[in-house]
Structures are given as structure tokens and as C-alpha cells.
Amino acid sequence: MSLVMDMNNVFDCKILIVDDEPQLQTMVSEILRREGFTKLITAADCHEAREMFNLEKPDGVILDVCLPDGDGFFLMREFRAVSAVPVLFLSARDEDENRLLGLGLGADDYITKPFLPRELILRLRAVLSRAYFPLVLKQNVKPVFCLGEIEIDLNSGSVTTKKGQLTLTAKEYALLEKLYENRGNIVTGDSLCRAAWGDDLYGYENTLMVHIRRLREKIETQPSAPRYLLTIRGLGYKLTGVDSK
Amino acid sequence: MSLVMDMNNVFDCKILIVDDEPQLQTMVSEILRREGFTKLITAADCHEAREMFNLEKPDGVILDVCLPDGDGFFLMREFRAVSAVPVLFLSARDEDENRLLGLGLGADDYITKPFLPRELILRLRAVLSRAYFPLVLKQNVKPVFCLGEIEIDLNSGSVTTKKGQLTLTAKEYALLEKLYENRGNIVTGDSLCRAAWGDDLYGYENTLMVHIRRLREKIETQPSAPRYLLTIRGLGYKLTGVDSK
DNA sequence: CTAAAGTTTAAGGTAATTGTAAGCTTATGT
DNA sequence: ACATAAGCTTACAATTACCTTAAACTTTAG
Helix, strand or coil, X not given: CCCHHHCCCHHXXXXXXXXXXXXXXXXXXXXXXXXXXXXEEEECCHHHHHHHHHHHCXXXXXXXXXXXXXXXXXXXXHHHHHCCCCEEEEECCCCXXXXXXXXXXXXCEEEECCCCHHHHXXXXXXXXXXXXXXXXXXXXXXXXXXXXXXXXECCXXXXXXXXXXXXXXXXXXXXHHHHHHCCCCEECHHHHHHHHHCCCCCCCHHHHHHHHXXXXXXXXXXXXXXXXXXXXXXXXXXXXXXXXX | CCCHHHCCCHHHCCEEEECCCHHHHHHHHHHHHHHXXXXXXXXXXXXXXXXXXXXXXXXXXXXXXXECCEEHHHHHHHHHHHCCCCEEEEECCCCHHHHHHHHHCCCCEEEXXXXXXXXXXXXXXXXXXXXXXXXXXXXXXXXXXXXXXXXXXXXXXXXXXXXXXXXXXXXXXXXXXXXXXXXXXXXXXHHHHHHHHCCCCCCCHHHHHHHHHHHHXXXXXXXXXXXXEEEECCCEXXXXXXXXX
């Protein structure tokens, strides 16, 4: 999948359309294209679909159930095993059993042919926007978590240790938030800088280090031998040992 | 709405069921309850629904289109104006126009009566999990895979064996990433060098070997007799035995 | 307006990572 | 079997990314 952060709206989503009937394939493509989707990829069978999926990393899949070399259900399972992309099934016949099977396997929606173009679009948009722009989550509740004995509350920006309570500064907060979002994973220095200073150019990399240091001063019991905010030399930083609350 | 952070799965979601037919109301409630939903609220008309919505802050709404004192569409617009809760419509008749209207207003799904209990559940779950547990956003952008007993996570750049965890250095990371991208296939030395050092000219071929060796030290149980990172004499290297996760 | 708090710059120090070289082993072809 | 080429291993040297500290600068709050 293309990096989620690069997407501003559902139309930026790359959609893989898997259907063996050329007529339907172009029809679906046309519907999407007319609506504003530009990144479309097509595949006519499981084999090709697999290839395209791995190659193009689509952000959404429209999948015909019946394919010449296998069924769409199986294919979806493969996709889901690696990526949680939203999948919308298209099916020729409206058989309850199939519909339940598809949805049960985790399909995001299941549309029966013949379908209304408008409905396809609306359902695709619904699925994509829930998957990539989950407004519900944007409400203003920030995480609270622990690093060993230290509790961090990103709502108040406070760090509570046995010895007392400190407050994070703006930069420290921005950095820690970014690190927390990607806890367990490496975050590049560049990425951290953008989180704290925006996309504008930025002077010395050293600045980041100093702030990391200050942050360590607050969240590490032994800042010089960090246990949580680790340096991954050559790659970036990583927050580990996070207990979510 | 209840705080998102307090929810661990879709069953923790508080669901508001709005339907004027008592029979259907209890039927839907029963279906949900049997599946594991415990926090159910019901309302029989728009007025009551509004009240319940404000009072209880549900995490999801199942909404009949036809209500005695107004239509569900209008009601949804009100809800959506303040909270982005997932809404799933139930409709008596399968009229295209209504379905499109509902979806167009931002409904998350639209089910026509009579419906299969299982389908209601599946669709509700799909909608809720996308809204509150958007895996897509959390998924690892980089691959995680196994070489026998050894697990490699390219997000965190970590190699986990039975004996413990190591971290890859920048060069090791670059090489392994390239090899993984072409797993099963031979990657030429030249290609690997470019992956790790860029296109600029580069000194000694030996350097690559040294790094390959170091990488083997981390990912092979017996670095001198590699099982995964193989030398293809005269051609390059190849990563085999990869279990994708 | 002043003091305090926060941020950035600069410079010297350190250690992990990386590069190099030299000797070694294994494969290949005659 | 031998010669030659390709690849492996090891140790050590060089580099560079990162850390630390302190001082200068900027913003905020009283």
C-alpha cells in the first residue's frame, strides 16, 4: 500500500479491480474514473491479481467472486493475511450463502450484480473513508500509557514518576506523540522533524537530537542508557516497552 | 460516545437501535445480544432517538428509514453533524432511490428487510471495526517475515531468535530489505550495492561480502553454512525459505 | 519590561558502524 | 590433481552518526 500519510482523500486511493469479464472491468473502471478515482489497476484472474497486489499495493480492492482460476474468497484471504486492505465484493448471483461467506471472511461490503453505478461508488467511498479517514477516532482523546514505572498522559502532556510530575514541552510532546503512534517501530529522524516542525525546511539535525535528549531526561530513569526511547543508528529512533492503558 | 480508548473490541460498542415496530426492535436486539453485544439502547421514534443519542452517546446506530415522526435520513444528518458515528440503515422496501440517498448521506451500510440475522451482524461488525479499529492505519508498512525460527520485522529492524533480540544496522537493513523484495530470486552484487550505497561508484567488492557476512551472523543460526541467505556463485545472493507473515 | 522557560546553535567527545586489507577456503575447469 | 577464480573470514583502522554540554537566542507569562 502506498503510505497512508500521503493520502488526502479517498480519490487518492489506488484501487485494484479484479474481474474476468473485460466488459465489466472497463465498466467499473469507467464508473470510478468518472467519479474522480485516477489510480486504477485491473486484473483478470487470481494469478494476475496476486501479482498486481504485490506490485502495486492497492489501497482498496473490488473483487469479483467468480474468477477463472479460483474464487475471490480465497484471494481475499491471501490479501488480508498481509494487509487489511478494504475489499468490496462483486457477485453475479445474489446467494445468501456467498454473501455471508464473503462478509464473514472480513469483506467490507458485498454488492450483487447488476448494481447501480452510483451505489458502487457510494459503497466504495464509505468503505475507503472508514478505513483511511476514521473520523470517529479523531475525537480529542489522546492516549495514556506507561514506560515501566513512568506514566505518560498525552492529554495533559504530563509525565508522572514516583518522584513527581513533569510537563512536556511542545516539541517534546510532538516527538513523543509521533514515537508513540509508531511504537515498536523505527521512526526516521526526518519523520520526527516533520512531526515537530512541519514540512518546512529545517536547520540542524542536531536540534532533533537535543530534543530527544531532553525528552529522555523526562521519560527515562537513566537518560544516558535509554530503555524506552532507543536510538537505531543510521535509521532513526524507536519507542519500546510501551504498556498501553 | 464512550471513549474510544476504553474499547477493546466491537462488542464494547454501545449500539442504538431505532425502530418503531416493537417486534423488529426486539428481534434486532436479540440478534445483537446473542452475538455478544451487551450495550444496547432502543428508541421507537425520532424524538426518542435524539434524546437517547445525546444521553447515551452510542458508538453505532441501526436506523430504520421509516419512522412515525420523520425519516431516518434526516435523523442521521443530525447525528452526523455532531459525531461521525457509524450508521447502518434498515429499510422496509428495497428502493434504489432510498438506498442511494442513504449511502449518499454518508451511511456506512444499508440493509433491506427482510434480512438475514447473520448478515446484519456481519455488516455491523464490519462497519464498527473499520470505524474504531482501523487496522489499515496501524498495519505495518514494512514486511515481517520468518526464516525458520527467526523472525524479522523490517518496521522495527529487529531480528528475534529464541536467544533474544538483535537490531539490524543501516546497511544490514538495506541489504536485507532488497533481498526480501526479491526473495527467491537472485540479486546481483551490483544491485545490492546500489540498494545499500546508492548509485554512486563504490570501492571494494569485498565490502559487500563483509556486510553479507555480518547479516548472516544475525539471521542465520549457522552463518558459515547459510540456509537462507545463499551465495549464488558468479551471480549474486538469494534469500530463500521465507515465510511471509 | 523583566524573568523564566523553552528552543536552537555550536563544538568537542565517543563509540558503533563501516571500510579495508590480507590470508584463507571452496568451487570450477582443464 | 592443479591452477585459478570466486567467495569467506578476521582483525584493525577510519568514519560518521550520535551524544553531551553550554551558551545564545526566542518566546511566554507575570
